[in-house]
Structure formats: structure tokens, C-alpha cells
Amino acid sequence: MRDFHAPGRSCVHATTAMAATSHPLASATALEMLQAGGNAVDAAVAASAVLAVVEPQMTGIGGDCFAIVARPDGSIHGINGSGPAPKAATPARLAELGVTSIDPQGPHSVTVPGAIRAWHDLLSAHGRRGFAEVLKRAIAYAKDGYPVAPRVAHDWAQAVPKLAADPGARESYLFGGTAPKPGDIVRQPALARTLQKIASEGPSGFYEGEVARDIVDTLAARGGLMSLDDLAGMSTLPMPPVIRSYRGIDVAELPPNGQGFIALVMLGLLKRFDLASLDPLGTTRFHLELEAGRLAYSVRDLFLADPDHMQHGPDAFLSSSYLDRLAARISPTARIPEIPPALLGPSSDTIYLTVVDGDGMAVSFINSVYKSFGSGICAPKSGVMLQNRGACFRLEPGHPNCIDGGKRPLHTIIPAMAMKDGRPYLSFGVMGGGYQPCGHAHVLSNIVDFGMDPQEAIDTPRMFFDETTHVLQAERHVPQDTVDGLRKLGHQVDIVQEAIGGGQAILIDRSRSVLIGGSDPRKDGCAIGY
Template identity: 60%
Template sequence: MHRDFEAPGRSPVLATEAVAATSHPLATSAAIEILQAGGNAVDAAIAAVAVQCVVEPHMTGIGGDCFAIVTEPDGRMAGFNGSGAAPRALGTRKLADMGIREIGPGSVHAVTVPGAVRAWETLLAAHGTRPLKTLLKRAIGYARDGFPVAPRVAFDWARNVDKLAADPAAAKAYLIDGAAPRTGDIVRLPQLADTLAAIADGGADAFYTGAVARDIVDTLAERGGYMTVEDLAACHTTAVAPVLRDYRGHTIAELPPNGQGLVALVMLGLLERFDLGALDPVGPERLHLEMEAARIAYAVRDRFVADPGHMDVCHTKLISTDYLDQLAARLDPTRRNIDLPVSALMPQTDTVYLTVVDRDGLAISFINSIFKEFGSGIVAPKSGVLLHNRGSSFRVEAGHPNTIEGGKRPMHTILPAFGLKNGTPWLAFGVMGGHYQACGHAHLLTNIIDHGMDVQQAIDCPRLFFDDAFRTLQAETHIPEATVEALRAKGHDVARAKAPIGGAQAILIERRKRTLAAGSDPRKDGHAAGY
């Protein structure tokens, strides 16, 4: 597909040496700075995400989790699960005895151990070349000296004033005279700067033990939480083998549970049965198939996906041909299936995803999150750590694979991904947006593979997702009205989305041309850059 140069938009960034794509310009600059100083892709990714933990506080932070896939030039891949667990003293029976049947996003019990900082250190030990002291320099500077609030960040910040005002430390750190900062306002986070500096000097232990850990535990205890310093000290990153499945001559890699990467692979396994390339990419036939495949795949997720030690089926079974054949029987290409299980999902904008490929061909697909916007809304006041609320993904339902238990990781929405072609690196990519992410992976991949879009066009392409317990499709502005009406005729209730759905970054590796083509989502403030 050729770009219309008279229409708003931008071209993919082309480079030959190295390239980085993030959702914030200051993070992209930090990555490029490390690359040009001789650091590799993993070094650059850690420098970039640390900046994002300061300048995109509603999306990510050191009080959250992360996942990554690192791919060598020969196609060897290593996966990293940097998600934390529920406090050891907490479980379904305890919550049920307290009369709690659901863990809301603002509940103190939604705060699980933050796994990101330990994972950064683990990634660097395995694949990096630079110390944290070097890589956190820009993040510390922005936190201590101040950073200008970017336009999309300001847009999201304004929607969270009530959430931040409910916590004194959050209000002090993230509101100005009780209001959200506006575009261009300078924000300083001195307590967070001190904590980042401590991590730079002392490594991850400076976060998981000592004064920072005590501040986190005391803050949660004041609200009735059960996390202990022992829970924090026990945090570890798990090395995992990516799960692979082919789609039209490309091998797609996702991380195994507790993440939802299998949802994307199930969707692709259903969609490959149709000639998507013959359909209008923003037409009702293509989008109906995508949404029905998504509804089926997310129903599978909600039934089975959890901490792998607690799943009652092997994750490989869920993407087997026999099982996909059973699921495919539930996808009617002409009508919405009214008999699928109901689950309450909605599109979100949270999380940051970034990707970097360096001059040696090492690539990283990396995602870091505090789940809902501004996470739990709880800030540990002395350390400035904004805590995530990933535990709200747990169920309080005895016998369910994803019910909450001490030391157990929750089902996770964030997922990095990677694509191989002929066994060699082809596409580093990821999509932001909470529950939407797995659907977004399938949308982006089929845009490229089936519809012939370049990486930037594939990211730009309008999106839709389901809301209100699967009953309503939320359609972005640029989904044509004729498509909306045709989807309604197929049985869908469709409304216009109130905000852009998610975000994305991607780098396509052209081995034959020896070029890198990168795209970054205009729904966010960021961009790709290379040299």
C-alpha cells in the first residue's frame, strides 16, 4: 500500500545501523543516546523505559511489572517474565472471610509485588553491557530537574484527578493545586529521583530491601494490605521460552502464561481460515471476523489462563489444531454469535511498549506497566513509588485457575511479541491498551501480512474492541460509518470510542535490503528514530 502524501500521517523511519521506537520522544532520545555511545539494544531499552517511568507516570512506573523477548540475529529467543506475585499472607479464603468477592482496581489488595526493577537488572545481567548507573541517568535527571508534560500525557492525566486526589501522597506528587498539569507544564518528582538514584547505585536490592521496601510495606499496611518486606525481597524474574505458532509463512512468538499472549495466537489460528487479504481492511467483513475471533479467544483466556502452575490445561493445547477446529465452529462469518460466554472487558490506554534493534542485530521487544492509569493510585510517600494494581486481574473464586492465592502471579494483559520469517528475525512489535493488547497483535499482524501495509500504516489503521461485557463494539473515529452500519446489521451493537484505543510500536527487519523500518503510534506522543 502506498501512502497518500497529501493526507495527515507519517512515513516509517528507515535506518541501517540501529533504531528505537517508543511512546514518548524523551524515551526515544534516551535510547538513541545509549546506542550511539556503544550500548546495545537491551541497554537502550532499559534507559528508555526508566525515562518513561518518570515522564509517563499514568502508564508505567517502577512500581509495576514488565515482560520482554530478546532475539539474537540468528533467531534465538529468550523470554523474561518480570511480573510479581500476590502477598504470601493473602488468598481467596481470607478475602472471602472478609466479605470481599471481587478485587477492585482501587483496592489495596490489588497491589501485587512490583516485578519491573528486578527484571531490568536480570535483563542487563543476561544481555546488557552497561550498568544501571549509566542507564538511569536521564530518568533521574527528569525526575529531579523536571520534565515537560507531553500533549497525550496531559490528556490522560486530566481524566485521573479524582483518583489521584484520593491519596495524599499521590495528590502531592501528581497534582498542581489539586489539578492535573497541562501540556508543557514542568513536573518534578524528587522522591522518585532519590529512589532511582538508589537503584542506580545499589541495584535492584535498593528497591526490594531497605528503606524503599519498608516505605512500600508501611504504606500498604496503613490501608489494610498484607504485603511484607519478605514478599518484596523474594521477587524474582523467570526465564521463559516463547510460545511459537505459524501464520501464513511467518512464525509468531508470544510469551506463555501468566500473560495473555495465547489470545493473539488463538485469534490468528482462527483468522488464517479466511482470505483476509481479499477484504477491505476497514470493511465490515474483515472487522466482524476479527471481533468474533477475539470474543472466542478472550473467552478461552478467561476460562483457562493463569499462573501456569495453577492452570488445569497445558497452554500448548489451547493453540493446537484440534482445539482451534472446535473453536472455529463457533465463528459465523455472517452473524455475531450470541452464545459466547460473557466477560467484562473494555479498551484501555495504559502501559508502555518499546522496541530497539541495534547495529549487531540484537533486538528487544519490551513492555512495562502499572495496569490501570496511575495504577492503584497509591504512592509510597518517602520513596515516591506509585504502585500498580495488577492484582485486580485475579478472581476471588475458589477453584478457578486465576483465583488469588499468596505467592501466585495474576493473569497478565501485557505482552511483547516477535515475528520470524524463514527462521530469522523479521518483526519486533507490541501493542498497548490493557485487555486490547492481544487483539491488537492480531490486528497489526494481519494489517502487515494480509493487507500489505508498512509498519506505520499497520499501526495507524483504525481499531475497534468490545466493551460492556462484550455487548458493544467501541469503534475509533476513522472506522467508516458504512462499516459501523454493516456491523450493526451483523448483530453488533457499535458505539464510537471515547478515546483512542491503545498504542503500538514496531520494527521490521529487512534482511535482504539490510534496513530497519520502524513505526510509532500517533495515538501517543512518541516516535521512532534511527541512524
């Protein structure tokens, strides 16, 4: 139970509908859409569009999107809105160009933006409103201005050198060569025009015509290989989620090319231990969680890729026999000495939001440009900041995640949905790049094993590991006794300067007909309902 003497926030309770996002303006937009007769999908897309304006370091229309929609009848639908590499970006062509690594700020890191197509397809399949209505608030904020929130300003200031290196980014996102401060009003007229074009023309206003030409020309000037055909050919993939049980709760994650099934691998390992008997902030709990993470992430980096290029599907890694073999490597009293190292960077910039409407539809929704301000390459006429998701590709020939034309990269962003008795129970997600599977397991375990409410489950201190060295990373509020205990088990532990990730969650309490929401204090956002 919350200590009302200590700083913090309460859960939000409501009876009709609720939204939880990483920015107050986005949460307000979602609530406005719900109260105007839109459903959860309309509200989610409207909120995401606002975040693409007011939280530009985390997300944008130049990025990708994934979502899970749980309808009131218990049916569950997934959509993969990640874009592929340009068709010309073959290993042979990149070798001809002398590319030996994919520069996260270079043109070859830019994959086709999938978000706008995903938004459109979600609205068409599940929504009640079209782009003209759901983009209104985003257009207004881009055109008329919005006040910069504190966490956004903090991240923006750190990205000044990156933004200054690109003419389009410098023009659109720096003001007198500096980042805005909290409360400064920012306007994005070029982005406003592009959003208005999408509102009027639909996806073709982005993937064809002058906006598409601006993107292609911008990349071509830097040696990029993206074509107008690449953009015009962007399509989403319908993806039935992979579902596994965790202590009576059915957890749904999207299959590859996302890393969602790695969260299920972690949960499959953790349910073999009696976590509920442990201190949720104690040494043993974190040790077991992070050892499970180290094993699961080694699976990810060896096998995860575009599903057309994987030797094995998720089921192979979620079988009882395979999980038993992995779990046998975990000792409660000592660190596993050697695990194949992960090769992704430990952080990325992403938004996650969730909405539940009055009919009981729940949406788990995530949108990202990958690293802070993506590639840092901004198409100047359209104001589109381009993602650098292609930096997740490998260059080793024969590796399932080796870059190739038209291939989708390994993706870190993952929405999640938990079902109980065949109906939506918990719509949740945790931001933070590679941390996300670990974050899903951590937050869900906080609720299921330790009885925390959604806000408590999000608030509690987090730990992760450096994905290359496997050195443990602890937030400052992890108890010192826990840190000392982990070191005695053989772990190297560092205290991190930046908070780990973010997150939102809405729990549907059917016994009381109440929605219970939480939003991460590591960001600027809030949950709100009515």
C-alpha cells in the same frame, strides 16, 4: 501508500539501529544509549526508565515488565517480570477481612512490583551496561524536570480525582490540586532519589531497605498484607516463547500468566479465512477479526491464570483440531449469538517499546502499572506509584485465577516478536489492556495480509468489543459503511470517545539491509534511528 495530502507520519528508515517508544524523550534516550555503545537491551531498559518518569500514568517502577529478546543468531528469550500477590493474601485471610471484591484502588489490588528485578535480570543476561549508566536520563528528568507531553497531560487530567484520594499521590502528582498542562515542567524529587538508590545499590535498593519499608508501611496503613519478605523474594521467570506460524511468519508470544497465546489463538482462527482478498477497512474483515477475538477471549477468561494453576497449557488451545472446532463457529454472514462473557475491564495503562541494535538484536518490551496511575496509592517517601495488577484476580474459589498468596495474576501486557527464516523480522506490540491480543492480530494482519508498512499498520482505524457485553467499539475513523454493515450482521456498534490503545513496531528488511519503524499517533512517541 501514504497520502501526502492527509495528516499523518511516514515510516522511519535507518540502516544501523532503531528505537520506537511512546514518548520522544524515551526514544531519544534509547538512541543515545545505542550510539554510546550500549546494545538493544541497554537501550530498552534506559527508555523504559525514562517512561517511568515522563509517562507516569502508564508505567512506573511500581509496576511489572515482560520482554522478548531475539538475538542475532536467531535464539529467542522471554522474561516474565510480573510480581505475585503477597503471601498472606490467601482467600481465607481476605474472607476474614470481609473482602468480597478487589477494589482497583485498594491495597489488595497491589501485587509485588516486578519491573526493577526484570530490568536487572535483562541487563545481566543480555546487556552491556549496568543500572548506573542506564538510569542516568531517568534520574535527571525526575530531578531536574521534564516538559509534560500532550497525551500524558490529557490522561493526567482525567486521573485528578483518583490522585487526590491518596495523600502520597496528591503530594507527588498534583500541583496546587491540579494536573500539569502540556509543556509544564514537572519534577519528582522523591522518585529521583529512589532511582539514584537503585542505580547505586541495584535491585536491593528497591526491594530492601528504606524504599521497601516505605511501600510496606504505606500499604499496611490501608489494611494491605504485603511484607518485606514479599518484596525481597521477588524473582523473574525465564520463559521460552510460544511460537506458531501465520502465513509463513513465525509469531512468538510469552506463555501464561500473560495473555499472549490468545493472540496466537486469534491468528490461528484468522488464517483459516482469505483475509487478503478483503477490504482491510471493510465489514467482513472486522467481523471475522472480532468474532475470532470473542471466541479467543472466552478461552482466556475460562482458563488463563498463573501457569502452576492452569489445567491446560497453551498447546492445548493451539492444536489444529481445537482451532478447527472454534473456527467452525464463525460465520462470515452473522454474529455468533452467545459466547461466555469476559470479565476484565476493557482498558489499562501501559507502555510498549521496541529496539533493534547494530548487531541485529531485537527487543520487544512492555511495562505497566495496569490502570491509570495504577492503584493510585503512592508510597510518599520513595515516590513509588504502586500498580493494581491484583485487580485481575478472581475471588471465586476453584477458579484457576482465584487470588492466593504468592500467586501471579492473569496479565494483560504482552510483547511480541515475529521471525522469518529463523531470524528476527518484526518486533512489535500494541498497548491497551485487554485489547492487546486483538491488537497484535490486527497489526500483524495489516502487514502480512494487506502489505502495509509498520506505520500504516499501526495507524489504521481499530475496533474492539466491550469485554463484558461484547458490544463492538469503533474508533471514529472506521468507515460508516463498515459500521452499518456490522450492524446488519447482528452486531451492536458504538463509537468510542478515546482512541484504542497504542503501539510500536520495527520491521527488519534483510533484503535491503534496512530497518523500518512506526510509532502510534494515538500517543506522543516516535520511532528514530540512524
